[in-house]
Amino acid sequence: MKFSLRTLLLSVCLTGASLYSAGSMAEATAAMQGEALATSSVPAVQPDAGGASVTSPDLKMPAASKLPDMGETPALGSPAQIRTKRDTVCTRCHDENSATPVLSLYQTAHGVKADPRTPACQSCHGESLKHLAGDSGASKRPAPDVVFKKGAYPASDAHLRSEQCETCHKGGNRTHWLGSQHESNQIACNDCHTNHSPVDKVRDRKLQPGVCFTCHKEQQADTHKISTHPIDAGKMACSDCHNPHGSAGPKLLKKNTVVETCYTCHAEKRGPFLFEHQPVTEDCTNCHTPHGSNISPLLKTRPPFMCQECHDGTHASGTPVGPNAGGNQAGLTSNPSANNVGAGCLNCHRQIHGSNSPAGGYLQR
Amino acid sequence: MKVIFKCICAISCLAVLVLPEISQAMDAEAAKILAKHNNCLLCHGTDREKVGPAFHQIAAKYKGNAQAEAKLINHLTSGEPAKFPDGHTQPHMIINTTDKAELKNLVDWILSL
Structure with a gap:
């Protein structure tokens, strides 16, 4: 059969027309369905018992939501939005390209944005208005108010660094922090703890001795001797006996005396004996x-x-x-x-x- | 003989096309590492403007400028004043390397973006 040009053109036009009409029909159907969804009757959101509305211009809560009111207001937004906005003051420069980890904070408990109790960058590092503004007269940008690790700027005084943590983390195990051996030796919280990383070595029993041994070399050498507590084996950590945050007992032991500390495991030595x-x-x-x-x-x-x-x-x-x-032992006639x-x-x-x-x-x- | 000659020509053409790409890829990685360690990326985004101009903006500005490499090397090593968006000026941070090859590599990478 001869295939003429006219036949070819005709078939192409017909195919194109049918495809176009099928597409437009599909679009029309989708549009109609969309309209149906948009105009479905949604009951107005009732204010909860606290009196605050749970809607904001951008985030409409589902009508039947029974979630608690997180204090969202139309002007500001949710706590997470407020926190993110506040942090952009810092993260517009200190972003994923930072040489030292910054954004990994959001993988930790300190980075839970939706909780208004968790700190923002400036809660710990200070408002740092001079750092933000820059200084024409200086050779480089002024340092933030609190510098935790020596980098481009020298680290702040240990007392200032610890103060930032103490705004929330005080009492309990840290009751005896002031005047304790570590505090008196200019050691701050972040000298042992890592904040911006999801792995804080001192809070992992297997990795903790490694952190202590950066300074306590004699004890590190001792753990390699013949008879030792199973620290190298990963079965014991320094914090099983010691409280590095301060203690009423000697040598930062957890309990008030040496014997009390040892009896927590070696109870059979406690007595009382005849x-x-x-x-x-x-x-x-x-x-x-x-x-x-x-x-x-x-x-x-x-x-x-x-x-x-x-x-x-x-x-x-x-x-x-x-x-x-009394008496002679082992068959001997005298002592x-x-x-x-x-x-x-x-x-x-x-x-x-x-x-x-x-x-x-x-x-x- | 003709066939062999044609083959050689074809291979050398391909090599000329491919080799610069390979060498450029190696340079880019080293340059990125140097930029990151020297905190360049805190102020200069690779794809967006931050406190300082983005690298691609710098590349566009110096496109076709024969003095570009020398100018930029001088900019990174002399601590000459840099103007910030809020109006204040401050000496530009001096890069922490004395290796001229590394410096040239970094500047070439910036200009290639």
């Missing part, structure tokens, strides 16, 4: 060094030298401790000397932390 060993009830660190030691178990010195720091004489104490504790027992005091005096046995006056049973 026959007590006084250095045990007084302070565990009389014999032990908690961070690590090459003398198992976490001892400062080896027996018999450790025992001989208090118990001198051929065989330690000459006077029996308890009424039932055995330390050498006789191979300098292993604890071979016989096993209940060194205290004894509940009526015959335990020498802490042997």
Whole structure:
């Protein structure tokens, strides 16, 4: 069959016309449906019991919404909008191209915009009007009111830096912050804590010792000795014993005394015992060094030298401790000397932390 | 022989077209890193104007200017005064690098945008 030019043109026109009419019909149908939606009767939004309307020009709440009123007003907008607008003063420059993380704050609890309690940039860094305005006379833009980390500007004084956090984070574990060892040594909150990153290392038990060890190198070395608490194994963190924010006890321990702190895990040493060993009830660190030691178990010195720091004489104490504790032991006719027992005091005096046995006056049973 | 000659011509033409693109891509990455570390991007957006003009605006301004590279290098290293939108002037921040090749790379990248 010969295919003429006329036939071709005719078929193309017909195809185009049919496609166009199908498209316009579809559009008309959609438009009609849209109109139907727009003019459907929506009941007017009632003000809630608090008296405030829940509508704003841009954000219309669904008619049947039972969500609480977040304090939105028509003029200002929602708390999230207010917060975002306030932050743009800073984020118009300090955006995703910042060399140091800034916007990652919004991945943290400090970046929950919809909660009016969370701080804006200027809540912590100060209004910084000089920084915003610039200064023709200066060699560079003036620093913000509070600089937390040394970068283009030197960091602010530690007390000023900590004050910003203390506006919200005070009391509780931080009751003893003022005058504590860290605070007295010019350490501020952000020297350990990271705010602008979703991972705050000190709040992760496995990563926390690493932060403490940036300064506490001796303790880091101790944790690599033979006998140690399982810090390297990730089973214990520094904050299991210490409260770095300040403490009523010594050495920033969580509890009021050393023994109380140790008893939180080693409760079997608490007693009370029938026959007590006084250095045990007084302070565990009389014999032990908690961070690590090459003398198992976490001892400062080896027996018999450790025992001989208090118990001198051929065989330690000459006077029996308890009424039932007398008599010769191990078939010996007199008080055995330390050498006789191979300098292993604890071979016989096993209940060194205290004894509940009526015959335990020498802490042997 | 003719075939071989034609092949060689074709390959060399392709190389001339492709190689500059490869070298430009490498430059861009290094330049971006340098810009970010020196806080250039705090004031100069790559695609939008911030406190300072965007890089593509700078490139447009200096298009066809033979002195552009030298001028910009001088601008980054001399601390000459820069005018801000609110009217105040301030010395432009001096870039923290003495490597001339790095500096040239950065300026070339800006001018290519």
